[in-house]
Amino acid sequence: MSTKPRELHKTVWDRSTIWAMLRNPAYRGQAAFGKTMTDERHGAPTRTTRARGERQGRRLTRHDQPAEHWTLIAVPALISEETFELAQARLVENARFSRRNTKQLTLLQGVLVCRECGYSCYRTSTRTTNKRISYYRCIGQDGWRHVGGRVCQSRPVRADELDTLVWGEVRQLLEDPALVRVEIDRRLAALRTEHPAARRRETLERDLTRADAAIARLIEAYQEQLISLEELRARTPTLRKRQTTLRAQLDTLDAELHDAETYLQLADTLEGFLGRLTDGLDQLDIAEQQRTLRLVVREVLIGGDDDKITIRHSIPAPTGPDDPNYLLRGSSHGSASRCPTRRPGSASWSVSLAAPWATRTPPPSSWKPRTRPT
Incomplete structure (x- = not known):
């Protein structure tokens, strides 16, 4: 294996690189494995996607793991334990007195x-x-x-x-709640009867269950040698595509239902809120x-x-x-x-x-x- 470091051709060190080096326990002789974990979840919406009415799709995201879950491996130390602890203390102090703090x-x-x-x-x-x-x-x-x-x-x-x-x-x-109250009452009545997205979601869930079951039956048929590998490869992509489409539609409906629930909570909060602010x-x-x-x-x-x-x-x-x-x-x-x-x-x-x-x-x-x- 080559020991030559990868050249990025940068003229300055990135702040994130320096920050990661200062927090890396490998410099004190303990390389850590399992510092992060990866799972699938919705990406955080940005202002630009939110302004366009879009929703971030599912993707693999990486999250930090608590230090007690790390696996420590002994490696040659480059700095002393005392120096490393001093660096951690300085990071905490910098965060406390940073100019970015409000x-x-x-x-x-x-x-x-x-x-x-x-x-x-x-x-x-x-x-x-x-x-x-x-x-x-x-x-x-x-x-x-x-x-x-x-x-x-x-x-x-x-x-x-x-x-x-x-x-x-x-x-x-806020000083004239009558402007707000009439419209809130009208929309609450519509939301509390039955949200159309809820009925649509039930249909999509049934369709997704059928698609999952169809894929499972195909795999089972292949395992029992009822169909060939070529047939499995030919029929699976269509079902996988339908799975993806149904899940995307469910994600969209979930966002709509979440907004509706948030709106109901807002209305309940606003009722007493306007009274207190008068x-x-x-x-x-x-x-x-x-x-x-x-x-x-x-x-x-x-x-x-x-x-x-x-x-x-x-x-x-x-x-x-x-x-x-x-x-x-x-x-x-x-x-x-x-x-x-x-x-x-x-x-x-x-x-x-x-x-x-x-x-x-x-x-x-x-x-x-x-x-x-x-």
Whole structure:
């Protein structure tokens, strides 16, 4: 076996490579076997696939195993046990005091998404002569994160002004629960009768059982020499393909049923939630505002040439009047609210705030996204 290492022709060490080396017990003389396990499960959905209404299919995924499940093999040590333990302690300390740890909460942390590239936005700040100013910046703007450099040309947005604007719209919605209650009652009645996906799922399960049984009978017939190997190879692919198709359809229906169940739970939670918030919105601190917003808001989209803000919430929007300022206007009413569209099978809807100032006092001119101060 050749001992020559594989050449990757890279000019720098990847952070993940350094991180793996620091945690590898083989350097202290104990190579570990069985540190990970592989199983088949649904892949984690990305923002781009979720926006297209797609669902990640089944695939083999690798997961870390607890250290007590490892099999340790003695190998020549390159560093001492003390040095290795010092490195582990430093990793723990770095994780605790890392700059990535949230020291200052922001309202839209975790829900703000760039419409231009689909990446999340994070909080950053810059110091002026008198104070520190916080901004929301798209991950796609950071050239060091991407192999080919920055992938997004959107500009940072003032965090305080955007937080105030979005919280004002969410608060206006929550302070008038009648706008939400009527549509929730109507959809709950439809969901609680009998979801059509449930009946469809029973049919697919029966078909999948038949396909599994047919494959089992073919294998049994071959084992008993009732059919030849050529016949088995000729008939099995068709049944395998049908198996795959049925399982994919079942996965789609499971996602739809899960969204319906989540919606029912949301409605039950929202009933008491709206009542509790009636008199307490003015007393909420930033952490409570963040929890409140995350209960009803799925994503907030910013960016693009029109500087439009879109709130995608988990409260269903009824079919409203053709008023550009209608608070719960659905995505099919007016071109201003057509991006992004509703995800199939989801209880969330796109609520556009494209022209929220048509009949109100114009927003401060300083709100418009600007270049990052240097």
